[in-house]
Amino acid sequence: MASDLAGTADKTLAHEMGLDEAAIERRRRLVGLGPEDSKRIATIRDAITQRAEEYAALFFNYLAEVDEARDFMRNRELVEQARRLKIEHLTAMVSGHYGAEYALQRLRLARLYSRAGLEERVFMAAFHHLLRAIGTAAVRAAPEPELGIEAFFSLQKVAFLDLGLMVDVMVAERERLITRQQEAIRELTTPVLQIRDRLLMLPIIGMIDTHRARLLTENLLHAIRANRAKVVVMDVTGVLAVDTKVANHLLQTVAAARLMGAKVIVTGLSADVSQTLVNLGVDLVGLQTIGDLQGGIEEAERLIGYEVFLRDARPNGVAAPLRSL
Amino acid sequence: MSVPILRHGNVLIASIQVAQTDDDLLKLRDRLSEMVGQNRAKGVVIDVTAFDVLDSFATRTLRDIAYGSRLRGARTVVVGIQPDVAFAMVQLGLDLGAVSTALDLDDAVAELSRPPSEVGRR
Numbered sequence: 001m002a003s004d005l006a007g008t009a010d011k012t013l014a015h016e017m018g019l020d021e022a023a024i025e026r027r028r029r030l031v032g033l034g035p036e037d038s039k040r041i042a043t044i045r046d047a048i049t050q051r052a053e054e055y056a057a058l059f060f061n062y063l064a065e066v067d068e069a070r071d072f073m074r075n076r077e078l079v080e081q082a083r084r085l086k087i088e089h090l091t092a093m094v095s096g097h098y099g100a101e102y103a104l105q106r107l108r109l110a111r112l113y114s115r116a117g118l119e120e121r122v123f124m125a126a127f128h129h130l131l132r133a134i135g136t137a138a139v140r141a142a143p144e145p146e147l148g149i150e151a152f153f154s155l156q157k158v159a160f161l162d163l164g165l166m167v168d169v170m171v172a173e174r175e176r177l178i179t180r181q182q183e184a185i186r187e188l189t190t191p192v193l194q195i196r197d198r199l200l201m202l203p204i205i206g207m208i209d210t211h212r213a214r215l216l217t218e219n220l221l222h223a224i225r226a227n228r229a230k231v232v233v234m235d236v237t238g239v240l241a242v243d244t245k246v247a248n249h250l251l252q253t254v255a256a257a258r259l260m261g262a263k264v265i266v267t268g269l270s271a272d273v274s275q276t277l278v279n280l281g282v283d284l285v286g287l288q289t290i291g292d293l294q295g296g297i298e299e300a301e302r303l304i305g306y307e308v309f310l311r312d313a314r315p316n317g318v319a320a321p322l323r324s325l
Numbered sequence: 326m327s328v329p330i331l332r333h334g335n336v337l338i339a340s341i342q343v344a345q346t347d348d349d350l351l352k353l354r355d356r357l358s359e360m361v362g363q364n365r366a367k368g369v370v371i372d373v374t375a376f377d378v379l380d381s382f383a384t385r386t387l388r389d390i391a392y393g394s395r396l397r398g399a400r401t402v403v404v405g406i407q408p409d410v411a412f413a414m415v416q417l418g419l420d421l422g423a424v425s426t427a428l429d430l431d432d433a434v435a436e437l438s439r440p441p442s443e444v445g446r447r
Contacts, residue, residue, distance in 0.1 A: 217415075221408030228428055252415045259411040261404065261427035 010107045014100075017172055019165075024103050031161045037154035038096035044151045045094040047141035048134060056086040059130045063122070072118040082116070085109045093158050106162055110169035120170050124163065131159055182207075190216045192223035198230040199300050200262075201293075205238030213249035217256055224262045231300040232257055235293045237268030247282040254287055263288070263303065267296035328353050330360055336368040336437055337361065337399075338430070342375050350386045357390055361399045368437035369394050370430065374405030384419045391424040402426065402433040 017023075028034075048055070060083055063069040073079055089109060092102055113123055135152045142148030185206045193201045202220055220232065234253070239246070254264040266289045269277070277284060290296040301308060327349070331338045337360055339353060357369060371387060373379065379387075391401035402425045406414075414420075427433040 217412055218408065221411055224428070225408055230428070230432070255420070256408075256411040256415040259406045259414060259421060259426055260408065261406075261429075261432055 007108075010104055010111065013111065013169065013172065014104060014107055017168060019100075019103055019107070021100055024098070024100060027161055027164060028098060031157045031164070033098065033154075033157040033161055037157055040147075040151045040154040041094050041158070042096060043147065044138045044141050044155070045096075047137055048094045049091050051137070052087045052090040055090055055130060055134060056083055058133050059086055059126050062126045062129045063118075066122060066125070068122040069118060069126075072113075072116045072122075075116050078112060078116045082109065082112050085112065089162075093155065093162070098158060098161065103165060106165040107169055110166045111173060113166070114170045114173040120167055123166065123170075127159070127163070131156065190219060192219055194223075194227050194229075195233075195297065196301065196304070196306060198228055198304055199297075199306075200224065200227060200229040200232045201297070202232055202234045203238065204234065204236050207241070208239060208246045208249055210245075210249070213246075213253065217249075217253045220253060221256055221260060224257060224260050229262050231303050232262055232264045233293065233296040233300050234264055234266050235268045235296065236266060236273075237270070237293065239268075239273070242269075242273045242276055244280050244282055247277060247280070247284065251284070251287065265290055265296045265300055267291065267293045327356075330356065332364055332366075333434075335364070335366050336370060336434060337364065337366045338370045338372065340372040340374075344375075344377075345383070347382050347386075350383060354386055354390050354393065358393050358397065361394050361397045366399045368434075369399050369401040370433045370437070371401065371403050372405050372430065373403060373410075374407070376405075376407070376410060379406070379410055379414055379419065381417070381419055384414065384421060388422050388424055391422075400425065400437055402436050404429055404433045 060073075060079065064073050085105070085108060088105060092105055095102075134155065138152040138155065139145050139148035142151060188206050190202065190204055190212070193203070195201050200220075200223055202216070204216065208216070223229065224232065234250070236242075236250070242250075250266065254266070257264045264287075266287055268291075269289055288299075290299055298308075328339050328341050328345070331340070337357065339357060341353075345353070360366065361369065369390070371390065373387075376383070387403055391403075394401050403421060404427045406426060425436055427436050
């Protein structure tokens with residue numbers, strides 16, 4: 001069942017990468033791999049298949065020795081799986097058939113590497129190590145050294161076809177990871193918090209796009225009504241990038257809140273962000289901004305009519321002596 | 326149906342309960358303008374809680390009422406714009422200009438009872 005699922009994931013990825021027969025054919029042509037090569041490779045087939053396990057061991061022994069692959073090698077289960085796939089790979093490499101099934105096998109192994117966090121350059125070093133051993137064996141196995149070298153060059157085309165696939169998969173997987181993370185950031189909820197009667201706070205963290213700005217505004221407007229808010233402190237300390245679009249979203253939120261009778265104070269515009277806004281020529285007039293969240297809350301309290309004092313410093317005319325805390 | 330206009334001290338309260346045609350709104354504008362003078366009102370509160378939508382004409386009429394009343398010595402506060410209405414107005418680029426807004430009648434009356442010098446500092 002699990003392998004079925006994994007198979008489906010491989011096929012999905014192949015589809016996403018546009019790896020159909022035609023694309024694989026283009027890739028084969030790119031490295032110059034043709035029927036001639038299959039014939040030459042056939043001459044060294046037995047030498048490789050018989051010792052496939054040995055060569056696979058060579059690949060993983062190399063990885064075991066480099067620091068960069070330490071995390072990867074620690075995951076016994078995945079390494080064992082990779083070893084099996086590697087043997088399968090070596091057998092397939094000399095099979096003479098390099099179509100969709102072959103590409104799918106490469107995808108499976110590449111996905112496993114990227115899941116296990118094996119980096120491309122480390123993988124390539126190990127693969128080169130493996131190829132050298134195979135090349136030596138090919139030359140020895142051939143009736144004449146020249147023929148062995150010819151066969152090895154053909155095999156090398158297959159190897160580069162593999163590398164192309166492997167690297168593409170690893171990059172695609174990484175891009176997928178980044179996309180997933182971006183989605184996670186975007187889906188961070190934006191809570192509206194009541195910090196005093198009639199005073200709300202709206203901390204915004206992460207990226208603001210149209211969809212999120214809309215949700216955020218709706219949340220805020222409903223919270224204003226539910227809490228009978230008079231002032232809202234909108235803190236954008238956690239918004240690292242502000243452009244014209246984001247600024248417009250913020251302005252719209254502020255305008256909508258104002259229509260409901262609530263005043264919005266924006267806090268936490270960093271030096272960088274404010275510089276960007278000035279350079280962009282975004283007009284924030286009509287927006288009350290205060291440097292930091294504390295200042296914003298103090299101003300909001302003043303507007304509503306709160307006065308906050310330290311317990312020992314009530315303004316009863318008698319100044320309390322300053323005590324070190 | 327014409328909108329009832331109530332007098333509370335020196336504040337006029339117009340509570341719009343049913344959907345208004347453009348004509349109704351214009352009539353309301355004229356009546357309010359007249360009553361501000363008759364009653365020597367200092368404030369006007371327009372309650373739009375029942376509105377599902379405020380289009381550009383309604384927005385402009387509200388603005389006109391506010392400017393007109395100010396010329397006759399009364400401040401205007403619009404109350405009860407619903408969240409969805411506010412959002413739609415912003416999306417459409419509609420703006421009440423310098424007209425004060427408040428969440429409910431309490432806030433509107435409190436806003437009007439503040440000395441004029443403080444207006445705008447809120």
